[in-house]
Amino acid sequence: MATDADVIEVRGLKKSFGPVQALRGVDFSVPEGRVLGLLGPNGAGKTTAVRVLTTLLLPSGGRATVCGYDVARHPGAVRRLIGLAGQATAITPELTGRENLEISGRLYHLGRSVARRRAAELLGRFDLVDAADRQAKTYSGGMLRRLDLAASLIGQPRVLFLDEPTTGLDPRSRLGMWAIIKDLVAQGTTLLLTTQYLDEADELADEVVVVDRGQVIAAGSPDTLKDRVGGDVVEFTVTERRQLEVAVSAVAPLSQGPPSVGSEGLRVQVHAADRGSAVLVDVVRALDAAQVATTGLALRRPSLDDVFLSLTGHGAEEAASDGAGRRRSRPARRGAGPAEAAEPAGPAGVARASGPAGAGTTVTSGTTAASGTTAASGTTGPEEG
Ligand SMILES: Nc1ncnc2c1ncn2[C@@H]1O[C@H](COP(=O)(O)OP(=O)(O)O)[C@@H](O)[C@H]1O
Numbered sequence: 001m002a003t004d005a006d007v008i009e010v011r012g013l014k015k016s017f018g019p020v021q022a023l024r025g026v027d028f029s030v031p032e033g034r035v036l037g038l039l040g041p042n043g044a045g046k047t048t049a050v051r052v053l054t055t056l057l058l059p060s061g062g063r064a065t066v067c068g069y070d071v072a073r074h075p076g077a078v079r080r081l082i083g084l085a086g087q088a089t090a091i092t093p094e095l096t097g098r099e100n101l102e103i104s105g106r107l108y109h110l111g112r113s114v115a116r117r118r119a120a121e122l123l124g125r126f127d128l129v130d131a132a133d134r135q136a137k138t139y140s141g142g143m144l145r146r147l148d149l150a151a152s153l154i155g156q157p158r159v160l161f162l163d164e165p166t167t168g169l170d171p172r173s174r175l176g177m178w179a180i181i182k183d184l185v186a187q188g189t190t191l192l193l194t195t196q197y198l199d200e201a202d203e204l205a206d207e208v209v210v211v212d213r214g215q216v217i218a219a220g221s222p223d224t225l226k227d228r229v230g231g232d233v234v235e236f237t238v239t240e241r242r243q244l245e246v247a248v249s250a251v252a253p254l255s256q257g258p259p260s261v262g263s264e265g266l267r268v269q270v271h272a273a274d275r276g277s278a279v280l281v282d283v284v285r286a287l288d289a290a291q292v293a294t295t296g297l298a299l300r301r302p303s304l305d306d307v308f309l310s311l312t313g314h315g316a317e318e319a320a321s322d323g324a325g326r327r328r329s330r331p332a333r334r335g336a337g338p339a340e341a342a343e344p345a346g347p348a349g350v351a352r353a354s355g356p357a358g359a360g361t362t363v364t365s366g367t368t369a370a371s372g373t374t375a376a377s378g379t380t381g382p383e384e385g
């Protein structure tokens with residue numbers, strides 16, 4: 001449903017790389033000031049969608065607009081409004097953090113002194129002051145992501161694209177990144193974020209679009225999605241079979257629908273919808289009151305895998321690696337593979353020359369999520385050259 005307030009609008013978007021249909025007719029929209037999570041496994045087409053929306057790739061079909069500007073017909077206008085952070089691929093390792101930011105500012109056509117001031121502000125805001133004058137290659141993964149995000153914000157974009165902002169980060173850096181992102185959203189930035197993790201979409205996104213093999217397979221709020229996969233589950237195992245019945249009747253009033261009993265006959269699942277933590281506490285109390293001894297009591301929230309299993313009949317991991325030829329060939333295609341080289345020189349070249357989305361952002365070259373690495377070294381991928 002497109003409305004006047006939609007900042008990003010995507011209709012029937014298609015993108016093929018030779019025989020590979022990376023996007024097969026995708027629709028979604030993002031209203032002003034909202035956060036859309038594009039959720040999908042490796043190879044789903046997330047980065048391709050981001051690259052089309054940020055004018056780095058031309059679509060093969062369909063239409064996409066940002067603030068009303070068609071990304072294919074008015075790339076310059078789009079680039080003035082957007083920021084893009086990939087996986088720290090826009091950072092030049094030999095330059096210091098401060099130099100990286102100042103150069104990004106110059107690419108956004110900021111004057112020298114404005115660029116310098118904005119860079120200093122962002123270094124402060126992203127906790128990089130101490131490291132500001134060190135070469136970026138000495139930064140940790142989390143620092144690089146923060147620097148990359150800072151670079152994408154230098155032009156004060158209205159619309160921000162974050163491609164897997166936390167993939168490969170340790171848990172603490174991940175939480176830090178989430179806090180930064182929430183802060184940006186609180187200030188009114190419209191955000192499209194891609195992720196492989198349901199918990200991240202859950203934490204950050206107002207609306208989630210689940211993509212698989214270039215198609216949208218589900219869309220809705222994180223809660224709606226979790227409900228579709230059955231919601232939270234509180235699980236426990238009774239230690240003595242004779243207590244099973246007592247246990248089940250003790251927790252039955254807490255479950256949405258009857259509790260499930262595992263085939264081995266000792267494991268009980270209480271269906272908690274979206275009230276997992278509250279139900280967990282109640283289950284503990286109920287079992288305690290009924291004097292049932294249990295082990296392995298745990299709250300299980302639906303994961304991306306559960307979402308995938310329920311929506312597609314196959315798991316996310318499988319989606320990433322199945323169709324061996326097509327999916328596994330991906331790493332080899334990164335950078336200046338034949339298909340990429342055949343890409344019209346236009347958008348990527350233009351973006352690099354004039355700044356905003358560009359700044360040398362080779363998103364795909366750093367996307368090695370499958371192996372869990374951050375690929376900070378992918379800075380100047382061959383495809384830019
Ligand atoms: N430049 C390219 N040349 C050929 N195939 C590509 C290129 N970029 C992406 N693909 C293919 O398009 C599909 C979607 O990739 P991508 O958008 O990077 O997925 P995601 O970001 O969700 O992991 C994959 O099958 C990938 O191999």
Ligand SMILES: [Mg+2]
Pocket residue numbers: 043046047048163164367
């Ligand atoms: Mg990607």
